[in-house]
Amino acid sequence: MSGQTISEKIFSRAANKVIHAGEFAFASVDCAMANDITAPLAVQGFNEILAGQKEKKVWDPKKVVIVFDHQAPADSLNAANIHIMLRKFAKEQNIINYDVCEGICHQIMVEKGHVKPGELIVGADSHTCTYGALGAFATGIGSTDMASVLATGRLWFKAPQSIRFEISGRLPDRVCAKDVILHIIGDVGADGASYQACEYAGPTVKDMDISERMTLCNMAIEMGAKAGIVEPDKKTETYLKERISGFNFGPFRSDGDANYIQRREYDVSELEPQVACPHNVDNVKSVSKVEGTKIDQIFIGSCTNGRVDDLKVVADILEGNKIAEGVRVIIILASKDEYMKALKAGFIETFIGAGAAVGAPCCGPCMGGSFGLLGDGEVGLATSNRNFKGRQGSTKAFVYLCSPATAAASALRGKITDPRTI
Amino acid sequence: MDKGNVWKFGDDIDTDAIIPGRYLTINDPKELAKHVFEGVRPEFARDVAKGDIIVVGKNFGCGSSREHAPLALKGAGIYCVIAKSFARIFFRNAINIGLPVLECEEADSISEGDALKIDFKKGIIENETKREKYQVASMPEFIMGIIGSDGLIKYTKALIKTQKRG
Ligand code: SF4
Numbered sequence: 257m258s259g260q261t262i263s264e265k266i267f268s269r270a271a272n273k274v275i276h277a278g279e280f281a282f283a284s285v286d287c288a289m290a291n292d293i294t295a296p297l298a299v300q301g302f303n304e305i306l307a308g309q310k311e312k313k314v315w316d317p318k319k320v321v322i323v324f325d326h327q328a329p330a331d332s333l334n335a336a337n338i339h340i341m342l343r344k345f346a347k348e349q350n351i352i353n354y355d356v357c358e359g360i361c362h363q364i365m366v367e368k369g370h371v372k373p374g375e376l377i378v379g380a381d382s383h384t385c386t387y388g389a390l391g392a393f394a395t396g397i398g399s400t401d402m403a404s405v406l407a408t409g410r411l412w413f414k415a416p417q418s419i420r421f422e423i424s425g426r427l428p429d430r431v432c433a434k435d436v437i438l439h440i441i442g443d444v445g446a447d448g449a450s451y452q453a454c455e456y457a458g459p460t461v462k463d464m465d466i467s468e469r470m471t472l473c474n475m476a477i478e479m480g481a482k483a484g485i486v487e488p489d490k491k492t493e494t495y496l497k498e499r500i501s502g503f504n505f506g507p508f509r510s511d512g513d514a515n516y517i518q519r520r521e522y523d524v525s526e527l528e529p530q531v532a533c534p535h536n537v538d539n540v541k542s543v544s545k546v547e548g549t550k551i552d553q554i555f556i557g558s559c560t561n562g563r564v565d566d567l568k569v570v571a572d573i574l575e576g577n578k579i580a581e582g583v584r585v586i587i588i589l590a591s592k593d594e595y596m597k598a599l600k601a602g603f604i605e606t607f608i609g610a611g612a613a614v615g616a617p618c619c620g621p622c623m624g625g626s627f628g629l630l631g632d633g634e635v636g637l638a639t640s641n642r643n644f645k646g647r648q649g650s651t652k653a654f655v656y657l658c659s660p661a662t663a664a665a666s667a668l669r670g671k672i673t674d675p676r677t678i
Numbered sequence: 679m680d681k682g683n684v685w686k687f688g689d690d691i692d693t694d695a696i697i698p699g700r701y702l703t704i705n706d707p708k709e710l711a712k713h714v715f716e717g718v719r720p721e722f723a724r725d726v727a728k729g730d731i732i733v734v735g736k737n738f739g740c741g742s743s744r745e746h747a748p749l750a751l752k753g754a755g756i757y758c759v760i761a762k763s764f765a766r767i768f769f770r771n772a773i774n775i776g777l778p779v780l781e782c783e784e785a786d787s788i789s790e791g792d793a794l795k796i797d798f799k800k801g802i803i804e805n806e807t808k809r810e811k812y813q814v815a816s817m818p819e820f821i822m823g824i825i826g827s828d829g830l831i832k833y834t835k836a837l838i839k840t841q842k843r844g
Contacts (some may be wrong), residue, residue: 262728278815280818280820280821301831304831305831305834305835305838306835307835308837309838376711396767397770398745398767398770398771398774399745400745400774400775400829400831401774403830403831403834404774404830404831404834405731407834407838408834408838410839412773412799412820412821412824447737447740447765450737450746450765450766451763451766480740480765482766504803550681678741
């Protein structure tokens with residue numbers, strides 16, 4: 257029998273038996289997350305499961321997290337009432353509830369210490385795969401799945417095959433982790449990693465901070481993957497030691513003789529900034545191919561690129577400059593903590609001085625649910641992760657996706673701009 | 679062993695093709711079934727018989743995570759979906775609502791109207807029309823349990839009754 261990938265090891269631990277890719281297992285989850293869009297149906301299913309039981313308690317209140325972020329602060333009466341219901345549920349159940357103002361669910365899960373290497377985590381949101389940045393196996397599930405997890409703490413899984421991405425080369429100036437993942441998605445395609453786990457490795461990934469690794473893992477779902485994952489290392493350890501007292505580092509890494517369904521190698525030392533063009537995330541082109549495209553709105557934020565590391569690049573480019581006339585720029589930090597860091601570093605002043613609108617931490621225009629929508633015929637540029645037709649407002653709008661550097665450079669010119677020319 | 683007749687579809691059938699977005703406010707499987715495949719095969723909802731089987735190519739059920747898609751198929755009386763591959767969330771949702779799904783590399787050998795017999799425990803599909811047999815990965819017992827209980831909610835409910843939680 258060959259060795260195991262890190263994902264197989266995590267499933268083996270969670271299912272309490274040796275598991276290889278393709279095998280089914282009932283496994284215990286270490287943490288479960290739902291947000292204000294997905295929690296209501298999960299709570300309804302949970303109540304159905306426990307109807308008639310005397311005890312109507314979630315399996316472990318310390319391991320359930322509900323975050324208000326998609327419609328936060330409440331952007332409609334409907335949202336306000338959902339928040340009331342969920343607050344009440346969280347209080348009765350004594351589970352962890354991050355209210356409006358705290359930030360995006362995936363950022364919070366990682367930065368508040370709800371994710372550790374080697375853990376199996378589920379979230380009722382497709383971008384749960386972000387937590388793989390800390391060496392956890394984290395995957396998005398549906399509402400029925402979540403209802404069952406809330407009741408039992410267990411769920412059935414089919415352990416996935418893994419694709420190993422070996423990434424090497426020093427990233428050129430103003431080329432970011434986002435450009436790397438967009439390039440990979442363009443190469444692999446929107447269903448190229450269906451069912452599978454994307455394991456990112458190689459010297460470039462080793463050099464990346466947790467924030468950049470989150471960007472890589474976040475967009476694994478855009479290739480159809482079940483999870484993205486990076487082997488934990490010194491950087492992971494340092495990140496978690498700052499957040500979890502008494503944190504202990506587990507032995508979770510892939511064996512040298514582990515089986516991969518595919519190995520792909522990328523040298524990024526000459527990578528150009530990348531842009532995903534309407535209306536598919538895998539419609540990726542080098543920035544030079546779309547330079548000059550006129551933009552109406554730029555959104556910088558989301559669980560993909562809304563951290564202070566992303567905003568530092570933006571501040572560098574905007575510092576002392578003015579946003580071009582005719583383009584509006586919305587900047588939203590991914591969490592309260594990240595916002596405070598940006599505030600202390602003086603970035604917020606830079607942004608507002610340059611003419612940007614800075615919002616409170618939340619999902620913002622990313623999924624087109626609340627404010628910051630694009631109107632008919634408008635063109636948007638965003639650092640978020642999806643550009644499907646209608647995702648950010650009108651079905652007649654066009655959305656391009658890019659890195660924070662490209663977004664900031666484009667803000668100064670009002671059109672898609674190569675950040676290396678600023 | 680159970681049997682049924684085959685409806686054949688191609689690759690990349692998305693959840694919008696199975697049940698269009700305008701019907702998502704309906705939650706009753708029987709009502710949903712009236713609109714299943716409406717845009718792509720209008721005669722399907724009328725002619726489908728209880729126990730029929732859908733056989734498709736790769737990436738069946740891609741697109742949104744709507745549980746309405748497998749629910750509509752179940753409501754139409756579909757007994758099993760056999761595909762070369764499924765989109766991940768559809769695969770989970772189907773099992774969670776109690777609709778059997780099988781991955782079969784030889785799905786292309788099966789034709790419209792073929793009569794199939796399926797042994798889930800042994801993982802054997804028998805094509806009575808063509809006199810062929812295809813081996814597929816058998817469903818683990820607990821997956822069969824979920825399907826047998828008519829879905830994950832009822833399965834979990836029963837599980838909780840028999841076990842102490844925690
Ligand atoms: S920021 Fe966008 S992608 Fe991330 S959780 Fe919110 S809506 Fe989803």
